Amino acid sequence: xxxxxxxxxxxxGLENFIVGKQILRVDVLNEKSFECVNCSQKNLIxxxxxxxxxxxxxxxxDLSGGxxxxxxxxxxGQIVVRGQENFAAGHPTDSFMADLxxxxxxxxxxxxxxxxLFFNDQRKFGWIKLMPSSEVVxxxxxxxxxxxxxxxxxxxxxxxxxxxxxxxxxxxxxxDQSVMAGIGNIYADESLWATxxxxxxxxKNLSDKKLEEICRxxxxxxxxxxxxxxxxxxxxxxxxGSKGNYLEKFANVFRRDGQPCNRCQTTIVKTKVAGRGTHLxxxxxxxxxx
DNA sequence: CTAGGATCCTGTCAGC
DNA sequence: TGCTGACAGGATCCTA
Numbered sequence: 609x610x611x612x613x614x615x616x617x618x619x620x621g622l623e624n625f626i627v628g629k630q631i632l633r634v635d636v637l638n639e640k641s642f643e644c645v646n647c648s649q650k651n652l653i654x655x656x657x658x659x660x661x662x663x664x665x666x667x668x669x670d671l672s673g674g675x676x677x678x679x680x681x682x683x684x685g686q687i688v689v690r691g692q693e694n695f696a697a698g699h700p701t702d703s704f705m706a707d708l709x710x711x712x713x714x715x716x717x718x719x720x721x722x723x724x725l726f727f728n729d730q731r732k733f734g735w736i737k738l739m740p741s742s743e744v745v746x747x748x749x750x751x752x753x754x755x756x757x758x759x760x761x762x763x764x765x766x767x768x769x770x771x772x773x774x775x776x777x778x779x780x781x782x783x784d785q786s787v788m789a790g791i792g793n794i795y796a797d798e799s800l801w802a803t804x805x806x807x808x809x810x811x812k813n814l815s816d817k818k819l820e821e822i823c824r825x826x827x828x829x830x831x832x833x834x835x836x837x838x839x840x841x842x843x844x845x846x847x848x849g850s851k852g853n854y855l856e857k858f859a860n861v862f863r864r865d866g867q868p869c870n871r872c873q874t875t876i877v878k879t880k881v882a883g884r885g886t887h888l889x890x891x892x893x894x895x896x897x898x
Numbered sequence: 899c900t901a902g903g904a905t906c907c908t909g910t911c912a913g914c
Numbered sequence: 915t916g917c918t919g920a921c922a923g924g925a926t927c928c929t930a
Contacts, residue, residue, distance in 0.1 A: 610923065610924095611923055611924090614923075640906095640907095665924080665925095680924085680925085681923095681924090682923095682924050682925075683907090683922065683923070683924055683925095684907090684908080684909090684922085684923090684924095699923075711908095712908085729907095729908095730907080730908055730909065731906085731907045731908050731909080731922085731924095732906080732907050732908075733906065733907065733908095733924065733925080734924090748926095749925075749926085772899085772900075773900075773901085774900090775900075775901070776900075776901065776902090777901095780901085780902085783924085783925095785924090785925080792923050792924070793922090793923050793924085794923050795923090855923095862923085882901095882902075882903095883902080883903070883904095884922095884924095885921075885922075
């Protein structure tokens with residue numbers, strides 16, 4: 609999925625393009641993609657969009673009338689707004705530009721001012737839930753989610769949380785959203801490269817200082833990604849019409865296997881750690897054998 | 899409680 | 915060309 613920076617990009621886009629608009633109808637094309645929790649679809653109709661929030665990789669759209677839409681894009685979710693102004697962000701695919709709905713479209717929201725919001729999701733892992741706003745914080749994964757990367761005191765929180773996973777390898781540990789919010793596969797690999805940490809290093813073999821360093825690095829790479837143009841909008845159309853890749857703008861290891869390390873020129877390799885594709889520099893990121 | 903693997907889905911790509 | 919298996923920017927559920 610879209611990781612924290614991509615979800616933040618979606619949030620900013622929706623803030624610009626749908627706040628203040630009214631939801632007139634909803635069409636659910638895939639039942640599993642949309643669920644009403646302790647309410648019904650009629651609570652949605654006529655509601656205005658008040659505020660767009662983000663918590664970790666979850667998007668929260670607060671509506672008038674006391675209800676909220678909570679959305680998780682998972683691996684392949686994307687949001688596309690079409691109307692007087694167009695916007696697309698999330699998992700980059702051709703659907704950004706295609707005529708919609710297409711075969712990946714799961715939910716369509718009809719807004720006023722001739723605006724439509726499409727929730728597209730190839731693999732159907734993502735979801736949208738409508739629920740009373742007061743119940744949003746009770747969603748289990750939100751309730752136990754770790755600190756935001758730029759929150760005050762985040763590194764101490766991170767440290768405390770990650771020490772629960774002493775026997776785990778560092779990569780899966782930082783992917784755990786209850787340790788810190790927002791890190792996904794890209795930023796895990798980038799943070800570990802930045803701090804010269806081998807992804808298979810056991811947490812117990814890392815010092816507090818090193819762990820805090822990893823925490824800061826994660827915040828930094830995610831901030832940089834947001835700043836670098838918020839990814840997806842610019843990724844898919846270059847001036848010459850070819851597809852671009854926003855990773856080019858900041859990635860040091862992710863999908864750079866076969867290319868030279870930006871620090872030592874050693875060839876970046878791709879392996880598998882805890883079931884996830886993992887990129888690293890075999891020279892910079894040595895596994896401490898203990 | 900934690901650690902690790904299977905699982906939910908569709909699409910694409912490498913290799914035969 | 916057509917088939918097969920591996921894999922993918924995530925998180926949950928199940929088992930040990």
